[in-house]
Amino acid sequence: MKIAVLVSGSGTNLQTLINKLHNDTSSNIEIAVVISDRKNAYALTRAKQAGIPTKIVKAQDYESRIAFDEAISFLIEEYAVELIVLAGYMKLFQAPFVRKYRNRIINIHPSILPAFPGATPVSDSLSYGVKLTGVTVHFVDENVDTGPIIAQRVVPVYDTDSEEELHQRIQIEEHDLYPKIIKLFAEGKIMVEGRIVSLPNSKL
């Protein structure tokens, strides 16, 4: 199965997907293209080092957000991508893009949704004072971080945590969970009805 990975930043999740899926010939999953909205994203270097094609699609180069999404859609079709994987991609899609790829766009978010949606979930969790946080993998719908939840992992918050320390603890779970979910999707084992997602009795 061909996937596209969309990034904006450092790309540690992308690196895990390269190591655990793309470079594992038994997985049958190929990262066909990595798309970034930021030309300096370190994730692009990681993709190039793995020999994966990279594309930069910047919102400011398009007259509207619909046209920006269409440029991404063009690449998705060009590379015959079956699953769009957001890995630290910090742009929102407009409704037509989401409708076109319904239940074929997944995102990873560093909180237990619906708590702390948006762009700064780790610092928001710390300043709220929660004692548990974690990771959510979900399908993308028309709103921000509200799509059907596929899987979640819980992570403790310690009194002494800095934002960086907490994010690192969350990322350990992200790097373990995301490839497993993508594998299940590729095997056709993720069922969606409305907003209820069911998975086989696999240990996640």
Ligand code: GAR
């Ligand atoms: C990850 O922690 C991911 O959950 C988060 O950005 C980070 C990207 O890290 N995504 C969001 O906050 C989406 N709202 P990475 O570039 O090292 O993979």
